[in-house]
Amino acid sequence: MLTAWNQYHQLITAKGAKAGQPYVCPGCHQPVILKRGQQKLAHFAHQQHQLCGASESESPEHLQGKWFLATDLRTIFPRVTLESYLHAIRQRADIRCDQVVFEYQCSPLSTQRLSERIYGYAQIQLVSFWILGNRYYQQRCTASSVQRFLRFRKTIGYYLVFLLEPQNQYRLRYQIQLHDHHLQFQERSFTSFQAVQHFWSKGHLQTKKPDSLSHVTKTVARRLQHGQAPYLELQLSCYQAGYNLLGCPLIVHWPRFQSPLMKPDWLGWRIRCLLLLQTRREIAVTTLYQRSCNLIRRRATYPCLHDVNNLIFAQFEVFLTALIRQRLVQRTPTGVILIKKIPWFSDTSVKLKEITKQEGK
Numbered sequence: 001m002l003t004a005w006n007q008y009h010q011l012i013t014a015k016g017a018k019a020g021q022p023y024v025c026p027g028c029h030q031p032v033i034l035k036r037g038q039q040k041l042a043h044f045a046h047q048q049h050q051l052c053g054a055s056e057s058e059s060p061e062h063l064q065g066k067w068f069l070a071t072d073l074r075t076i077f078p079r080v081t082l083e084s085y086l087h088a089i090r091q092r093a094d095i096r097c098d099q100v101v102f103e104y105q106c107s108p109l110s111t112q113r114l115s116e117r118i119y120g121y122a123q124i125q126l127v128s129f130w131i132l133g134n135r136y137y138q139q140r141c142t143a144s145s146v147q148r149f150l151r152f153r154k155t156i157g158y159y160l161v162f163l164l165e166p167q168n169q170y171r172l173r174y175q176i177q178l179h180d181h182h183l184q185f186q187e188r189s190f191t192s193f194q195a196v197q198h199f200w201s202k203g204h205l206q207t208k209k210p211d212s213l214s215h216v217t218k219t220v221a222r223r224l225q226h227g228q229a230p231y232l233e234l235q236l237s238c239y240q241a242g243y244n245l246l247g248c249p250l251i252v253h254w255p256r257f258q259s260p261l262m263k264p265d266w267l268g269w270r271i272r273c274l275l276l277l278q279t280r281r282e283i284a285v286t287t288l289y290q291r292s293c294n295l296i297r298r299r300a301t302y303p304c305l306h307d308v309n310n311l312i313f314a315q316f317e318v319f320l321t322a323l324i325r326q327r328l329v330q331r332t333p334t335g336v337i338l339i340k341k342i343p344w345f346s347d348t349s350v351k352l353k354e355i356t357k358q359e360g361k
């Protein structure tokens, strides 16, 4: 940790501390040792074997990043506290700026632990903002360890903020979205958090040209051939309704870009939606949503998003609206109903022929 109390209970930074003076941990009130070395920024450490709930051993990256963040955030917030001990919830925030807490996360953290910490802050009306370190930046963006920190803003879509040390550089990965089964994103570098905020205050969503549908059609065929469980299950549902997954209508691939929350069930929810509609019975919108998107809703663990269910529902509505616009489905006083037969292709080759014909137009 970078701060400790001196004998007068004043919070002192390790940089400004005097050697030979007594210092105590503001969290557990046990004596701490001032450390000044080549490897790490000046910091305080607990004596070995001392148990302290408020602090864990910290990497040079974490110490350096916290120091940089606190300095940088002072240009935005009037009051910035480095290592704020919140006794009511027994948590130590890396940096507190009024009602916002900034956490610089460098080490691995389980979804449960992350949720507990976010919930702890929320209990005392603090909003937490998580900035990720190098190890997260180097991991695949699709890794669940990274995805659990996903945030959302209308202007930049789903995003993640990283702080790379020792360069003191922010990296914003934004417009994170699924293109068929692939996760795609844009990336920008910034030297201050203010510049990041300035960027996301304006709209930056780009319209992209999707790949040919033939690629995704072949991918589904390959995954089914390899016997991947989710695809086999989906094929079984299709067979039971008298269809072949390999010949699923082109409409299930629309919209081509969808929310990253729909991963790993990127195709299944739309197929289930269609199969339910194809029973030709009137169905309530909420029932249709629950029965097609329930898997996603149950799996969804994104503690940094306040309204996961609304975000998933919004994606479902985009698909439903497309079906209505194409005059395949109609709204009724109590729900929706299929009004036109949606033809399925008999197999991959027939579907591919149709794709080539349509894309060649």
Ligand SMILES: [Zn+2]
Residues within 6 Å of the ligand: 025, 026, 027, 028, 029, 030, 046, 051, 052, 053, 054, 055
């Ligand atoms: Zn302590």
